[in-house]
Amino acid sequence: MSTTRSALIIGGGIAGPVAATALHKAGIHAHVYEAYSGPSEGIGSGLALAPNGVAALDLIGAGDAVREIALPVAQMRLRVGGREHVMPVLADQPPLMAVDRGELHRALHDHAVAAGVAFSYGKRLSHVDEHPDGVTAHFTDGSTATADVLVGADGIRSTVRGLIDPAAPGPDYTGMLGFGAMVECDLDLPDDTMVFAFGTNAYYLYWKLADGRAVWGANLPSKQYLSLTEARALPAEHWLRVLRETYAPDSPGGEFARRTTAENLEIAGALHIMPPVPHWYRDRIVLVGDSVHAPSNSSGQGASLAIESAVQLARCLRDIPAPTEAFAKYEQLRRNRVEGIAARAAKINHSKTPGPFARRVMNAVMPLMVKTVMNPEKTMGAERRYRIDWDAPVRAESVTAAP
Known part of the structure; x- marks a missing residue:
């Protein structure tokens, strides 16, 4: 049985509210602390949620709220110069969901609040004290908060990442x-x-x-x-x-x-784009979402991976007694998947500004590319079919906690 009963969530964007709601579902009290003075709306523009990300939202009951504000994208085209090419899609998967980032933040926040999650604003983390039975967060306004664990969902410029490992790479x-x-x-x-x-x-x-x-x-x-x-x-x-x-x-x-x-x-x-982060956790502190894995927007998976990781973290803390062992299992479940997707997206970035000759070549070979290297079954099949079994127990066998 888990010994984790409470969690401090640093960051109220996408991963934070999802992690808090999933932890609440797992029987762990979670409180979100956001540095902004209010809900983080209006940061960025549109994004797409992949089927795997929406499926993860369904596990915490937020899927329908997001579908209501999203536009289903069932077809995709590639336009090179003045020519368009119809891209094949995965016929057995639901469409992508195109959504405004601000509206997504609002929907996830409201769903978390309805589930019983508390939010505090104007809380910028300065440092953390760890003790044998918990962790205390200190904020720049002089206030503090204490819980069993602390989850860093504070984005690509994460303060928590630096507290875990001062030598951690930045984006x-x-x-x-x-x-x-x-x-x-x-x-x-x-x-x-x-x-x-x-x-x-x-x-x-x-x-x-x-x-x-x-x-x-x-x-x-x-x-x-x-x-x-x-x-x-x-x-x-x-x-x-x-x-x-x-x-x-x-x-x-x-x-x-x-x-x-x-x-x-x-x-x-x-x-x-985030390079691989060596240390995802330390003692009672752990990273989730963009703070630890942020593939470029070319992946089409950034928000979906953040949502998945938040749900998987909650499962691990629910089922594994010691937080450090739970964090180790969480990293084992997630690292290979997120780093593989990030590597795929990095390759796409290099092709975003082809010259005139390259565009002519792309148009000429596109019919062949659609059947081979751009075949969605080969490039995105496993990514989008990924599903989390919330009810399956998580076991820590074969996991060694990082030093």
């Missing part, structure tokens, strides 16, 4: 800045289709909402690294000029850029 920059917007645009595209476009100068993707508006996301190449805060410190008008110049040769990318306004532009800043 790598992909060389691209992220932007997004919803625009009024007469787009000849089925409502359930997402298009991945290799433009003349930069990559972008888009889909159409049921009300006729289009959602688009831009991956803007940039040698200069700009964090979310740094990118948003520049006037929106500056970014609109850059986006319009970059995507001017493309259709419909140029039209999207022209119709984007300062009011509806979402600025995400630098896009990252």
Whole structure:
């Protein structure tokens, strides 16, 4: 029987509320502490949840709430220059769910609150004291909180990761800045289709909402690294000029850029990918979500992997008596999967800015690529069919806790 009865969750984005709700379901009291002054809405733009991620949400009863705010994406196309190629899909899997990140945060927060999870805001973690029977978190406002374990769900710039291992690697920059917007645009595209476009100068993707508006996301190449805060410190008008110049040769990318306004532009800043993190936990402290594994947005799995890991962590703490042994089992269940997906996505990043010759070659060989290297059965079958058995007991056999 587990000895864990309470948990402090640092971070209220995606992994935090899911971990707290899953722990509550497992009989462990969880309290979420968020550094922002309120729910973390409006951070980033749209994202896609894969079937495996939605299935994990179903285990904590949040799947339907997310389906209500999401757009099913059953078909995908690849646009290279002016040519489109229909991509094969996994016929036995539900569609992707395209959702606004802010709305997803809100839905997961509200579901957690309804389940009995408490949230505290304006709580930026400064340091942690560990003792034989628990852990105490100290926040910059002078307050403290104590529980049996502490879960770091504080994102790619994780404070908790540095507390576990001061030598832990930070995120790598992909060389691209992220932007997004919803625009009024007469787009000849089925409502359930997402298009991945290799433009003349930069990559972008888009889909159409049921009300006729289009959602688009831009991956803007940039040698200069700009964090979310740094990118948003520049006037929106500056970014609109850059986006319009970059995507001017493309259709419909140029039209999207022209119709984007300062009011509806979402600025995400630098896009990252996490290198392998050597230490996922220490004693009574553990990492979950982007703080420990953040594949680039090319994977289509970032949010889904965070959700899966949060649920698996709760299962391990539910069934394994000692927290350190539970954390070791959790890492064993997750590391190979998340690092394999991150490696696949890293390869895709290198192909996002092909030149004119490369685009001609891509169009010429695309029919063959669709049947071979881009066959979804080979590239994404196992990823999207992954399912967690919540009721199956987790056993610590063959697991050695890390020093």
